[in-house]
Amino acid sequence: MDEQKVLSIKGLLDDTPEEYLSHKEKYENSIRKSVLFYKTLHSTEDENMSVDEKTKLNFRNIVTSAIFKDNSPFMLHNSMFIPTIMGQGTDEQREYWMKRAKNMEIIGTYAQTELGHGTFIRGLETQATYDPDTEEFVLHSPVLSSYKWWPGGLAHTANYCIVMARLYIKGKSHGIHPFMVQIRDEETHMPLPGIKLGEIGAKLGFNTVNNGFLGFENHRISRDRMLMKNAQVLKDGTFVAGSNSKLTYGTMVYVRVLIVSNMANMLAKAVTIALRYSAIRRQSQPKPDEPEPQILDYVTQQHKLFIAIASSHAFYMNAMWLWEIYYSVSLQLASGKLDNLPELHALACCLKPLSTIDATAMIEKCRLACGGHGYMLSANLAQTYGLATAAYTYEGENTVLLLQAARSLVKAWVGHVKGRPLKGTMAYLAGDSTVKAWDGSIDGIIQSFKVVAIRKISSVVKILQDYEKSGLSPEDAWNKASVFLTAASEAHGRAVLLSVYKSEMDKRAAVLSPPLRKVLLQLVDLYVTYWALEKVGDMLLYASITDKDVDELQRRYIELLAAIRPNAVGLVDAFDFRDEILNSTLGAYDGRAYERLMEEAMKSPLNAEPVNQTFHKYLKPFMRGKL
Numbered sequence: 001m002d003e004q005k006v007l008s009i010k011g012l013l014d015d016t017p018e019e020y021l022s023h024k025e026k027y028e029n030s031i032r033k034s035v036l037f038y039k040t041l042h043s044t045e046d047e048n049m050s051v052d053e054k055t056k057l058n059f060r061n062i063v064t065s066a067i068f069k070d071n072s073p074f075m076l077h078n079s080m081f082i083p084t085i086m087g088q089g090t091d092e093q094r095e096y097w098m099k100r101a102k103n104m105e106i107i108g109t110y111a112q113t114e115l116g117h118g119t120f121i122r123g124l125e126t127q128a129t130y131d132p133d134t135e136e137f138v139l140h141s142p143v144l145s146s147y148k149w150w151p152g153g154l155a156h157t158a159n160y161c162i163v164m165a166r167l168y169i170k171g172k173s174h175g176i177h178p179f180m181v182q183i184r185d186e187e188t189h190m191p192l193p194g195i196k197l198g199e200i201g202a203k204l205g206f207n208t209v210n211n212g213f214l215g216f217e218n219h220r221i222s223r224d225r226m227l228m229k230n231a232q233v234l235k236d237g238t239f240v241a242g243s244n245s246k247l248t249y250g251t252m253v254y255v256r257v258l259i260v261s262n263m264a265n266m267l268a269k270a271v272t273i274a275l276r277y278s279a280i281r282r283q284s285q286p287k288p289d290e291p292e293p294q295i296l297d298y299v300t301q302q303h304k305l306f307i308a309i310a311s312s313h314a315f316y317m318n319a320m321w322l323w324e325i326y327y328s329v330s331l332q333l334a335s336g337k338l339d340n341l342p343e344l345h346a347l348a349c350c351l352k353p354l355s356t357i358d359a360t361a362m363i364e365k366c367r368l369a370c371g372g373h374g375y376m377l378s379a380n381l382a383q384t385y386g387l388a389t390a391a392y393t394y395e396g397e398n399t400v401l402l403l404q405a406a407r408s409l410v411k412a413w414v415g416h417v418k419g420r421p422l423k424g425t426m427a428y429l430a431g432d433s434t435v436k437a438w439d440g441s442i443d444g445i446i447q448s449f450k451v452v453a454i455r456k457i458s459s460v461v462k463i464l465q466d467y468e469k470s471g472l473s474p475e476d477a478w479n480k481a482s483v484f485l486t487a488a489s490e491a492h493g494r495a496v497l498l499s500v501y502k503s504e505m506d507k508r509a510a511v512l513s514p515p516l517r518k519v520l521l522q523l524v525d526l527y528v529t530y531w532a533l534e535k536v537g538d539m540l541l542y543a544s545i546t547d548k549d550v551d552e553l554q555r556r557y558i559e560l561l562a563a564i565r566p567n568a569v570g571l572v573d574a575f576d577f578r579d580e581i582l583n584s585t586l587g588a589y590d591g592r593a594y595e596r597l598m599e600e601a602m603k604s605p606l607n608a609e610p611v612n613q614t615f616h617k618y619l620k621p622f623m624r625g626k627l
């Protein structure tokens with residue numbers, strides 16, 4: 001997708017900064033731009049695309065959608081509506097709906113979360129009751145808490161949506177299934193009879209995504225609107241279960257993988273802004289006889305920012321690696337082979353939380369590193385934070401997903417102890433669980449992170465078993481141990497992030513020029529050393545690190561910051577964000593931050609006149625004691 005082409009779209013870029021638009025104007029402006037964007041770039045994910053092309057398209061979509069400073073009301077159409085049709089529709093349903101969706105003849109969203117339930121999918125209350133007499137499903141929202149609540153684009157944009165509803169046949173529940181539901185008339189866009197729609201209101205971010213609510217009053221849809229790839233309802237109401245009820249959760253796994261690459265992109269944007277600003281901003285005078293230095297020369301500033309560069313690389317490498325796994329498991333599922341789905345689910349349940357936790361924290365650190373100007377909306381750091389922090393919650397709240405990963409880790413460990421072989425990304429759990437002497441090499445530190453994970457998993461399993469021996473139910477034991485279950489999942493996730501980053505870089509290093517290889521491997525070294533220092537407690541407990549080793553690690557870390565400093569600006573320039581996509585007064589390539597700050601300030605409607613009308617209406621009478 002050619003960004004030049006995107007940016008050449010007349011009217012795509014805002015004359016009036018979004019900050020000065022009303023809530024309603026922001027939405028209307030975003031629709032205007034989304035239509036322009038799609039008309040020019042009508043890029044779709046072709047089923048015949050190679051893994052690499054699909055991944056790049058997703059990644060490019062993310063990058064390009066960044067133009068909107070916030071996200072587009074079309075976001076769910078691309079990121080969930082289309083993938084659900086692809087993953088949950090029969091061949092016939094895909095044939096029909098994919099054509100309409102790809103051509104933007106219809107705009108869709110994905111309506112799963114309800115006012116009363118987001119995490120607990122099996123608790124969703126929207127009903128889809130099959131009527132064999134008319135061969136229809138009756139959709140109904142029995143109580144307020146069953147209203148769909150949150151779906152992007154649902155309020156005023158989408159005219160179709162995937163509704164995840166509880167299927168009832170002859171009074172019996174058959175679990176949650178996906179239904180294709182038209183919610184608005186294709187000509188008038190009016191909500192169809194029996195359908196209540198609206199917007200959920202202003203949020204911390206995502207204020208142009210048009211998140212909405214949806215309630216059904218006995219709304220009927222034909223039988224062929226249930227997406228029936230994984231489970232079917234025959235005309236007479238016979239229910240045919242799928243091979244695995246969790247296949248209906250497939251879109252969420254896809255988006256969790258997408259989010260890891262999205263975090264790489266978000267973090268790259270934020271650190272480009274903060275680091276470029278740090279290269280032009282001069283402040284203080286540590287040496288009386290020298291000019292004020294660039295704030296980028298403060299080692300504390302390097303500590304705040306360089307890890308963000310390395311983390312973006314790490315998330316990107318892990319995301320590309322995870323996409324390969326996702327696509328290969330998807331192909332296996334298509335041929336009925338399910339045995340690698342649990343591992344993909346567990347990986348996504350580790351990497352989505354860790355990438356969003358780290359990216360959110362590091363984007364905020366990029367903002368904080370820019371002083372007062374980082375607090376300006378025109379810097380586009382606050383908005384980037386707002387978008388990233390949402391991913392902590394959506395697509396599976398992070399705690400919940402880490403506990404899901406813990407389920408798999410506990411099962412793997414208990415199986416291992418009983419002699420069952422471990423496989424894939426959990427195979428290392430069968431390895432040595434002690435570090436006889438600290439090995440400060442990159443591979444040695446990564447091995448130590450694996451030992452930390454082994455020890456945390458084995459110890460939390462022991463806690464669980466002790467609780468159950470003491471008479472606690474498995475559920476109560478699980479809840480009591482849950483803090484350390486999430487810690488075990490995080491440790492596993494860290495080990496995966498580090499080892500995949502290193503191995504993926506090693507694969508690429510062979511084809512890099514020696515100078516580039518040196519710089520990129522310095523970032524790997526920085527990433528591994530940073531996390532060893534961040535998790536020094538675990539290293540002391542499980543990896544035989546001594547205070548002398550820690551001292552050595554600290555010195556190595558400082559030297560790495562100094563080594564990276566000369567290439568720091570080049571490293572963020574290499575993310576190759578155009579100014580229009582960075583959309584930031586502080587991050588523009590030309591470094592004219594002060595002029596841009598002033599230019600943006602003058603766009604404030606308040607600066608249109610020297611005296612605001614409230615002076616004569618309120619202030620003057622007030623100051624003259626006449627109010």
Ligand SMILES: CCCCCCCCCC/C=C\CCCCC/C=C/C(=O)SCCNC(=O)CCNC(=O)[C@H](O)C(C)(C)COP(=O)(O)OP(=O)(O)OC[C@H]1O[C@@H](n2cnc3c(N)ncnc32)[C@H](O)[C@@H]1OP(=O)(O)O
Pocket residue numbers: 034037038061062064065072074075076078079110112113118119120121122152246247249250252253255258259262341342345393394395396397400404407408
């Ligand atoms: C104009 C320009 C526009 C261009 C835009 C381009 C795109 C932009 C890209 C932006 C990038 C991304 C943004 C996407 C936006 C998304 C917005 C947000 C959407 C949403 O939030 S949708 C709703 C998401 N909701 C959730 O994720 C809910 C979380 N809850 C759950 O997943 C489940 O409830 C659960 C897993 C927590 C528990 O499920 P439950 O049925 O109770 O199961 P359990 O009993 O716990 O476990 C049973 C066994 O099932 C296994 N399991 C569970 N889930 C899965 C799964 N998904 N796959 C496989 N297996 C699964 C589990 O492991 C258990 O197995 P075991 O018994 O242990 O063997």
Ligand SMILES: Cc1cc2nc3c(=O)[nH]c(=O)nc-3n(C[C@H](O)[C@H](O)[C@H](O)COP(=O)(O)OP(=O)(O)OC[C@H]3O[C@@H](n4cnc5c(N)ncnc54)[C@H](O)[C@@H]3O)c2cc1C
Pocket residue numbers: 076110111112113116117118119120149150151152206211390393394395396397399400403
């Ligand atoms: C910006 C944004 C966009 C969204 N877009 C969509 C969309 O397009 N479509 C859609 O369907 N949904 C969407 N969502 C909804 C999102 O999927 C849910 O918010 C998310 O699944 C969490 O559910 P919840 O909000 O009901 O929180 P709850 O599930 O009520 O969880 C609240 C808190 O309770 C705790 N908790 C809950 N369960 C457990 C547990 N089992 N163990 C331990 N602690 C627990 C956690 O601390 C959690 O944060 C969006 C949300 C946001 C913020």
